[in-house]
Amino acid sequence: MTDLTAKTITELRSGLSAKEFSAEEVTKAYLQSAEDASELNAYVRLTPEHAVEQAKVSDRRIADGSARPLEGIPLGIKDLFCTKGIETNAASKILKDFRPVYESTVTSNLLRDGAVFLGKLNLDEFAMGSSNETSAYGPVINPWRRAGEDTKLSPGGSSGGSSTAVAAHLCAAATATDTGGSIRQPAALTATVGIKPTYGRCSRWGIVAFASSLDQAGPIARDVRDSAIMLTSMAGHDPEDSTSIERPVPDYEKALEGGVKGMKIGIPKEYRLDGMPSEIDELWQKGAKLLEEQGAEIVEVSLPLTKYALPVYYIVAPAEASSNLARYDGVKYGLRVHDDDIHEMYRKTRAEGFGREVQRRLMIGTYVLSAGYYDAYYLRAQKVRKKIANEMASVFQDVDLLLTPSSPSAAFGLGEKSTDPVEMYLNDVFTVTANLAGTPGISLPAGLDGQGLPLGLQLLAPAFGEEQMLRGAYALEEAIGFDAQPSKWWK
Amino acid sequence: MAETRNLLRGETGDWEVVIGMEVHAQVTSNSKLFSGAPATYGAGPNENVSLVDAAMPGMLPVINAYCVEQAVRTGLGLNAKINLWSRFDRKNYFYPDLPQGYQISQYEFPIVGEGTIEVELDAERTIEVGIERLHLEQDAGKSIHDLAPRESYVDLNRSGVALMEIVSKPHMRSAEEASAYFSKLRTILRYLGTCDGNMDQGSMRADVNVSVCRAGNYAKFLESGDFSHLGTRTETKNVNSIRFVRQVVDYEARRQIQVLEAGGSIDQETRLFDVKSGETRTMRSKEDAHDYRYFPDPDLLPLTITQEAVDNIRAELPELPDAKKHRFVGVYGLSAYDASVLVMDKDKADYFERVAGGRDGKLASSWVTTELFGLLNKTNTNILESPVTADQLGALIDLIQDQTISGKIAKQVFELMLTEDAGKDPKDIVEARGLKQVTDTGALEAAADKIIAENPEQVAKVKDKPKALGWFVGQVMKETGGKANPQAVNAILKQKLGLE
Amino acid sequence: MSLDDATVKKVANLARIAIRDEDVPHLKEELNGILGWIEQLQEVDIEGVEAMTSVVETDIPMRTDITADGPTGGGQPENIVANAPKTEDHFFVVPKVVE
Incomplete structure (x- = not known):
């Protein structure tokens, strides 16, 4: 039998409807491959019984002709999405044994469309990290290795479980979230496609909050088409999320065709960083050239505030997080470390329950909001953020899309960057602006570096410009023709 | 200051x-x-x-x-x-x-x-x-x-x-x-x-x-x-x-x-x-x-x-206590303070308005604030559960205003409305118990004549001290069982005693 | 602006995170590293710029005043305390609070 886990959503969809294989077979194949890949640590929990049950329902619906858009497609769910009756821990000890009695809107949308959930995927604790090393479940291992080495590499973060599971074929596609780059950077490091939609496009309801004004759910998938299919199901207005936008969801798959002829694509010169590997620069230029060959007009643009985006992010995100994570206090759910004094109970519980990176960010966030510092840090950051958003909006007056690298380096070894927090934060240098401005971005595989590790390119679009972004990404994907796969060393 | x-x-x-x-x-x-x-x-x-x-x-x-x-x-x-x-x-x-x-x-x-x-x-x-x-x-x-x-x-x-x-x-x-x-x-x-x-x-x-x-x-x-x-x-x-x-x-x-x-x-x-x-x-x-x-x-x-x-929202606002207070002063002739007491509680103000509508506002206010509120306070009763309805109290005040009964008798009737005659129309109570005010001048004149004739010393005194008239009024009221109209008695006595 | 030991302890307490005295020096160093890096924002001219308050530029959505069923409604005390470390008769139970 052919390897069912090698198929894209598109291929599964046609195979299922042609009854070449059953949803149950596909699901079981994925469950098997996920079990075999435990070394990668992508899943924190598989839910085989649930999955098979759902697959059986899918098979019945396919049989009686009432198949839904994602009928029988096995997905992995980042463990930041609350799933009804299934433990959800956000990779944190503080949410020990937490079993939500509710389903997040995004996963509800996927279930509505017939998807099968294989289990919950690993991530950085509360999505705070760029390497998946802050997870209470331990790091995820990138299926990609440097040529001739067996050094364990990071799959990026925070959606490292999602990127690895997709890259290693442990699910057909995965949900993920992106607060500063947590979809696009891991996608780049694993040769997968990741979309961070416009803020408000996907509901945040039922997703464990990190930084409310920046968090946005999106898919990680094998290719641009699959990511468009996923986004179509995930997106939509939710009256329970006040920041969700009431705007019809187009069929993003239909937006793919059409090419980039006549599009104007900007190359922001400030994204050319000192000390960036030359291979990244070369791939970037190659990408621009390919788009130009397809008929796009390539222009250099300037975004002078780019370098301030990360410092702004490291004020705003921790500030919001320090408040969002105040609810983990040992009273209503999760871990409690007992003490007779209530405040001592809080202190002990939170010291024991949160990992070091989370604690660090909570302290930064608490400090920048505290009396006497609010204006100098938080207020100033929100003003600079406004300027950055305005700058982005104004550049999109002139161009349809921006083309940039997705990350400043290929996958790095575990532990290589975790000693200096600021060095780790720089991973998000290309992605974070879109979060601050609330605009969409997509990362897609662009090629391999000299060590055989994947690198990604990012396309950025104005708010609600997902369709033109996908059109650009699809054209670029076709032109690049990336088809490398990691060797299955973990089996 | x-x-x-x-x-x-x-x-x-x-x-x-x-x-x-x-x-x-x-x-x-x-x-x-x-x-x-x-x-x-x-x-x-x-x-x-x-x-x-x-x-x-x-x-x-x-x-x-x-x-x-x-x-x-x-x-x-x-x-x-x-x-x-x-x-x-x-x-x-x-x-x-x-x-x-x-x-x-x-x-x-x-x-x-x-x-x-x-x-x-x-x-x-x-x-x-x-x-x-x-x-x-x-x-x-x-x-x-x-x-x-x-x-x-x-x-x-x-x-x-x-x-x-x-x-x-x-x-x-x-x-x-x-x-x-x-x-x-x-x-x-x-x-x-x-x-x-x-x-x-x-x-x-x-x-x-x-x-x-x-x-x-x-x-x-x-x-x-x-x-x-x-x-x-x-x-x-x-x-x-x-x-x-x-x-x-x-x-x-x-x-x-x-x-x-x-x-x-x-x-x-x-x-x-x-x-x-x-x-x-x-x-x-x-x-x-x-x-x-x-x-x-x-x-x-x-x-x-x-x-x-x-x-x-502004257009739909209900009348507020200050506006109501000013209206009560203007329309019903109440003092600002009486009005402010009445409007303190909207239910009480509503009760008062129902009593005062088409009647003497001051009289209504005095009955509501003194008699009724006194009773409610004493029995710790909410105005909405008042044993006397606004309409009943209004009917009682009507009897005072058209001189069917005096204020004093009205208080007697009010007592009855709370006890033996609860729920009955004040008019029926007055009728049934023969409490109607005597306005028949003949009967009042006869009573006055009788008192004047029986008390020559008092008659002599009243010439110098007109305030002693009150004693005569009291006697005539006693004679008529309290049902006489005090104003009428007053007028008749003044005339007969030559005080005008 | 850089943190001293006392401020590190104060911030940890505000965030309700117990820290040991021996952790203060390296925490201070890390936090100061981050804050020093953030400091570059002081270069940006923000004269007359309005702070970003929301990414979404629409009117605030509102719910009608009716009681809901499901997650956003009441009548589910067993769900409310289902994950709690300690409960009694649908109450959350916590160490004694002194007012």
């Missing part, structure tokens, strides 16, 4: 007390401020709690449109500026009855700005109290401390219920003024239907800010707006009755003067009121209370409302 009123005498000189109040009023609504859980009182533990109110991970707030409307309505009722753009902020602190670890409130940009209300103290004195602002916020849950020796039990039923925090300016200058303000505010909210004012259910509670300063310093503060002229204030939390407000102010003013005169200083602190002892004490649990790390709530958008929506 207003600026130096209500001086308190100390050992070392005169002091003034200055009071400002933050009143938390529960918005009357079906559901909570940011969730669809019921806002009703008295449910079982955590019965009225949604996953949003319990701060489950990933839950998000969506604002209740009616609560916004109620806040606007209240702002209009306080003659205040409505801000078409306001914003929700998070106030961060840890407490077991605060499930989110923050309270969603409005810190920098409240929905309602400055306003002012009139507060009547008695027949002569009315003060104006400035409103600083009104904002919407979430209530917290409740910790119960007496169910287990070493543990507290937390019930989140109140968590997320909409509150209006109404902040006054420091315009009150005595315990009397503070309690009158609290009471007036309650009246206004009840008229508006924006808060039920049920203080025993916690629907209205006051944080009372008290400071003292040397006589004359308040005037300097008023002139300059500079708070440094005032003393350091303490804030006594959750005072939930008009009487307690008075006690808190009295106690705190006395305590602060004592501390200051002994050479001590007042800490700016949060205090609790002990109902049993009537004293206040330092609240221990607020250890880092002064760093709430406010910032705009990123889960919500700025609260925008249109002028048109405000105008629509």
